[in-house]
Amino acid sequence: MAYSQPSLLSDALSVLQEAETRVVAGGTDFYPAMQPGQQPTSLLDITRIDGLSDITQDHEGVRFGAAVTWSDVTKADLPPGFDALKQAAREVGSLQIQNAGTVAGNICNASPAADGVPPLLALDAKVELCSAERGVRVIPLSAFITGVRQTTLAKDELVTAILVPKCPPGMRSGFEKLGSRRYLVISIVMTAANVVLDEQGKVAEARIAVGACSAVAQRLADLEADLVGQDPRALRITQAHLAPLAPIDDVRGSGDYRLAAAAEQIQRSILRAIET
Template sequence: MSYFAPDSLTDALSHLAGEPGQIVAGGTDVYPARGRRPAADRYLDVTRIAGFAEVSHGQEGTRFGAAVTWSDVVRADLPPVFDGLKAAAKEVGSIQIQNAGTLAGNICNASPAADGVPALMTLDAQVEIASAARGVRRVPLEAFLTGVRRTALEADELVTAIWIPAQPDGMRGAFEKLGARRYLVISICMTAAAVAVDAQGRIFDARIAVGACSAVAQRLRQLEQDVIGLSPDAVTVTETHLAPLFPIDDVRGAASYRLDAVGAQIVRAIRAAGTR
């Protein structure tokens, strides 16, 4: 077994191009995710690469390096539209997991119940990807996640950052999670919302995403359109709005329960994000 922890992106990409292996960011789910499969022969640790642990925020948007942890997100000085992402960060495992686990690792793990994904989707997140052969490209998060534990990453690529474009002024975020207990639990369902209201308290922009109710978290675009012009307290959720969701029955909850619960959860998230 080999372990390589470079301090430059060039060295990391050269190593990956030579013989692909398991990429490690926070490493909190490397062994649990393998199940009964044997451990990988090669590991590439990206946490020491220059700039990967930085959060930068400016007029053009916000960039989270691939080694930015959930604790880094909580501490970052970011506008209220990121409140949903910060709330999700506080729900990821324990404090110890939040100190080690990364945003990039969360999306690359591609679990249907990844807590960070719905909030990132409401921010129109893009995934910055690099390879030695093809350089750097950006992929919308919704296109990056292709299924359960599957992403658009090629074998010689690694995620270098998560990029958030500039957000509308006055928009706020919120996050709701339902689990069997308060902490250290995999989500039964979860909802993130980003909402902007006008001076009369009417919604003029909204983004709503639901996780753990389908193979990949889903934006509810019909609902986003239908809430425009409403006050947050007047929002209702119908079966049509939930049509993009395909929850499963498992040990955490039945599909029917998930749909019932997420409908109420969406309303709470919208009201929380829409409160001025």
């Protein structure tokens, strides 16, 4: 098995044109995801590529390089709208996993229970992809993940960054995760809420995203619209608001349990956002 650790993006893209190349950054899901007898012919480590480990901010927003780790996120000086992402970062596995695992790897893994996806959806995040043949393209995160372990990433493409547009003034956020224990657990349900309040304390804008309750984590558009103008502390979640979700029954919980937990989590994540 060939192993490459280039420092230039152009070199990495050249390696990607080889057959069966597997991209790794933290590599925390590499061996657990392999099937018996499976072995890629080429392994591409992107952690040394110039700029991919940087978090940068400008007037347009925040750029997370593809090799940025969860620990990098928790230590970064980011606006309150990113608090949910930081809270999720502290819930990803153990401290060792947070030191090695990357935000980009979390979305490329495309698990329905990926902790980073709901807060990134609530931030209107986009994914930057680069190919030697086609150059750069940017697509919404909501369009990048298409199903369980499925993305729109082409074989010759590399995720180079996650782009988050500048948050509206006053936006705050909160994250809630339910698992069978406090740490080192796969999520049963997780919810992220980004909220802006007006001068009267009513909701001026809301973004609500729920994970582990459908094949792909998703925003609840009808709920977001109904929240506008409401007192966030008097929120009522209806079955209609949760209709886009399609939770399954598995060893971690039933679909009905997940829906009930999601309703409670939405309220908690909103209150966590506005009270921090």
